[in-house]
Amino acid sequence: MVNANIQNEEAIIVCKNVCKWFGEFQVLRDVSVEVQPQEVVVIIGPSGSGKSTFIRCINRLEEHQEGQIVVDGMEMGHDVSNIAAIRREIGMVFQQFNLFPHLTVLQNITLAPMRVRHWSREKAETKAMELLNRVGIPEQANKYPGQLSGGQQQRVAIARALAMEPKIMLFDEPTSALDPEMIKEVLDVMKELAQSGMTMLVVTHEMGFAREVADRVLFFDQGRIVEQGTPDYFFESAQHPRTKLFLSQIL
Amino acid sequence: MATISDPSNRVNTDEPQVKAPPRLAVGPLAWIRNNLFPSWMDTILTFVAAAVIFTVITSMVQWVIGGANWFIITFNLRQYMIGRYEPQAEWRLQLLLLFVAFAIGFNLATWARISRFLVIVLVVLLALAFILPPVIMAVTSQPHANFAASGVDIVSGSTTEPPQPQVGFIGAAGEKISIQLAHDLAVSDEALTGLYSFSDISSNLLRAAAENRLATQARIAEIERALAADLFTPRQREELTAELEGLEVPPPVVETYAIDQQTVDVQILDGATLEPLASAQLDSSSPPLELTLPASGWYVLDKRVTGDGAAILETSGIYPILVREFAAGDTGESGSSGGRVLEYVRMTDDFTTRAIRPTIDGDNVPATIIIDNQYRGTRPFSDYLRLFLAPMLNKINLALLLVLILGAAGYVGSQFLSRTFAPRIAQRVAIWSLTAIPILMFAMVYGIDGDGIIALGVWIFTITWIAFMYFYGMKLNSYWAALLFLVALGFRLVPHLVAGNLFAIMFWIGIGTLAAWLGSKRRDSTSPRTASLWLILTFLIALGGPILALFFDATNILPLTDTRRWGGLLLTLLLTIVGIAGSFPIGILLALGRRSSLPVVSTFCTVYIEFVRGVPLITVLFMSQLLVPLLNPTLAEVPNVFRAMIGILFFSAAYLAENVRGGLQSVPPGQEEAAKALGLNAAQVTLYITLPQALRAVIPALMGQCVSLFKDTSLVAIVGLLDLAGISETVVAQTEFIGLRRESFLFIAIIYFAFSYTMAYVSRRLEETGSGAARRI
Ligand SMILES: Nc1ncnc2c1ncn2[C@@H]1O[C@H](COP(=O)(O)OP(=O)(O)O)[C@@H](O)[C@H]1O
Ligand SMILES: [Mg+2]
Secondary structure (H helix, E strand, C coil): CCCCCCCCCCCCEEEEEEEEEECCEEEEEEEEEEECCCCEEEEECCCCCCHHHHHHHHCCCCCCCEEEEEECCEECCCCHHHHHHHHHHEEEECCCCCCCCCCCHHHHHHHHHHHCCCCCHHHHHHHHHHHHHHHCCHHHCCCCHHHCCHHHHHHHHHHHHHHCCCCEEEEECCCCCCCHHHHHHHHHHHHHHHHCCCEEEEECCCHHHHHHHCCEEEEEECCEEEEEECHHHHHHHCCCHHHHHHHHHHC | CCCCCCCCCCCCCCCCCCCCCCHHHCHHHHHHHHHCCCCHHHHHHHHHHHHHHHHHHHHHHHHHHHHCCCHHHHHHHHHHHHECCCHHHHHHHHHHHHHHHHHHHHHHHHHCCCCHHHHHHHHHHHHHHHHHHHHHHHHCCCCCEEEEEECCCEEECCEEECCCCEEEEEECCCCEEEEEECHHHHCCHHHHHCCCEEECHHHHHHHHHHHHHHHHHHHHHHHHHHHHHCCCCHHHHHHHHHHHHHCCCCCCHHHHCCCCCCCEEEEEEECCCCCEEEEEEECCCCCCEEEECCCCEEEEEEEEECCCCEEEEEEECCCCEEEEEEECCCCCCCCCCCCEEEEEEECCCCCEECCCCCEECCEECCECECCCCCEECCCCHHHHHHHHHHHHHHHHHHHHHHHHHHHHHHHHHHHHHHHHCCHHHHHHHHHHHHHHHHHHHHHHHHCECHHHHHHHHHHHHHHHHHHHHHHHHHHCCHHHHHHHHHHHHHHHHCHHHHCCCHHHHHHHHHHHHHHHHHHCCCCCCCCHHHHHHHHHHHHHHHHHHHHHHHHHCHHHCECCCCHHHECHHHHHHHHHHHHHHHHHHHHHHHHHHHCCCCHHHHHHHHHHHHHHHCCCHHHHHHHHHHHHHHHCHHHHHCCHHHHHHHHHHHHHHHHHHHHHHHHHHHCCHHHHHHHHHCCCCHHHHHHHHHHHHHHHHCHHHHHHHHHHHHHHHHHHHHHCCCEHHHHHHHHHCCHHHCCCHHHHHHHHHHHHHHHHHHHHHHHHHHHHCCCCCCCCC
């Protein structure tokens, strides 16, 4: 295994033997991962292999049933205040954007900082404009999500997640619902984010992105991590037949 | 290698040309072709529909202008609007109306823009309301009244009316009375049937007799024509012949009664002394007898025919009157004590007198009472304008002006706020003003007494206190804590509050401490400035109410009104608005509860919703009237209106809950996930994300429910409340207005329609415009 020198104390996300079932069907089977601060982890795998379920467990949008998830030193369990505290540290970006259609872009971004972090409106709006500048669409601040293109919406969604100043960002196929010419603008934002030192977990099928940005690639199949490694190792000399099959299909 | 000559490779470098569409595809002609006559089937439908619309509208307009007696509306307008609401508290309703107008103007400016066209229409309508009445008065002549004078009984069909030599009437000082013979009518029976005016029973009988005769004549002519055409079976022929034999054309009415053939002795007597003030012997060529009334009060018209015939007098200045009777003291007057007071009101202009009705030999002189002196015949347009339109406009134009001014003030106010501060501020004020309407409405209509203010103060204090302690409680330093202690002490100084409430205060302080402890688990920091603002607010609210009550003796500011006197449109709106305002929070809670994951809560909500939805409103109303007092006898003392109100409220809440639940289901689950992922807690997710979207999605259904609630309030008539429909029933039951049910129904129908349509229109705009649109990605 690569990255053998990872020490538990440093990891910002620690998953140990995480298991989850939907009814009788086991989605996650003993998933164990540790993610270091500032690490960019890309998760790939065939559809239905449990990638989404796994990253949704990390901020408790799904409940895992066995095993342990520790985020930033806090154990994800049934303690409500722990869940709230963990969610404040984790930003998430969805495939379907999930912007709030009844709020303007600015309101979308300022809502959580004002309501959860209790920032003043001025502070929240300054931060929001800063982030909109960073993702390159400051002029859309007062529009409604429905008035934006898919790529712009996804960039707003990223800005919205960043507004909470999270330590970790989760991306669940952020470019899968986009038209080809919009994918690049979103990926650029994500690359910039990675370079700035954000800890990121990214589920994606953009192999170019994985190769360029990822520190580590995890390959999921049938709820397990079948193989993992640096992009170089992964794309050049993957060992497991499932990985090879998958790569041959998409590359 | 492909060359440019290869026909499958081409580049189009032409500049795109802009062409006008073909002539027949745009403009009015195209519209007519496409919309009215696209095919022969559609053409037929267009014509049939147009014919139906035309027939309905023309007959309706004919009736409205020519036939209907709108006195019932102008005269009872107050009842229709507010029932028998205490006159001395009426100013509260006026104030409320002005506030509502202001709020509506404010909200209009905040959420929408009104077009210049609408402004112009409103201003023109308002100007018309002021200009029309004097113009109508100047341009049209006074309507006439006809009285028959006769020496013989007048007979038409089975009705016989003996001549009445005297008739009493009322008039104001300085008014001109003129009396002459109606020669135009006396020419022929045809002319007589054209009589239109206020007419007494006798002259109306003459008209009826002439009409009957002409009808008989026409029928005979018709049968004769039919028989000549030879189209019938022998049996039909036999029947027609028999009918023809039974028909007999009497001699012309004008001849039978020798109308206008003899002189009439006419006198006008003073009502009190019975002294003649003017007299004349009128024949068809003599000039009219004219008199300027010396004083306001009763007069008597004395008319006698020397011979055997009859004559029809045409008078102007004598109009039907209505008698109002009420217990002395009911009007708020101090003078007369006990007994009944009679008041006489002239229908045409509300001139009122309390002079004693004239008597001759101890008997009341017959008077021009409205019941016997209705307007008969087909009314010309000018009489419609003068008798009904002008008085109606006069009654409402001032109110209209004030409402529009306040509406405009609200409009400008909102624009001012959004320009000087921010649109957000204006929006906040707009929402608060809307929220205030139901509360203010209830307080103004019902009133607040001292106890009420204190109770309110205590409640607001309690809630503010708990909120304050939850948010800021643990950040207090000893300085603030000491101040709080003083506040608590302050309560001891307010005698109203202390009676039995010390325990309550201790209790709430305890709750507050608990809240502070719970709140302290939140990690967030808040500025000390906001904390002190909150504290001062709590302080003011807690002490403000009771202090107000002490210093101004609040019982006298808005004394409670008698709920049994509420009625008319006021009651309808009150039931609707309180119903809507109250059912919204309850309905939303029920909807959330039904989706709750706690089985007990969701079962309760489901059972409640399904039960209420399975029961008609009438049952709920009866239940609130009859069954609820059985649960607890003290509930029987709750006024009828409130019990109906609560019934309506809980009824409507169940339907609202289902609508809201539909809306909640329509919000994609991703919304809730995204909100949760941002760290919002369950309450915040509902409040800021799911609920707003759910409500927006079901605006049409909610508005539809408001409209049906508005109309359903008419059911409360069944439990003895006089809402708009109930008042209409009592008005048409009065003897003076018997037979005017159609007028009353049409009027309330128009009111119901105006409000319902406005609500539907607002709902449509809410769906369309930015502020309410559900913006789907
Ligand atoms: N809420 C759910 N209930 C039941 N099964 C689910 C649910 N969500 C996902 N699954 C199933 O779990 C498996 C993994 O899903 P997912 O994590 O979305 O896969 P991926 O994101 O890798 O495509 C799939 O077979 C899917 O059908
Ligand atoms: Mg997925």
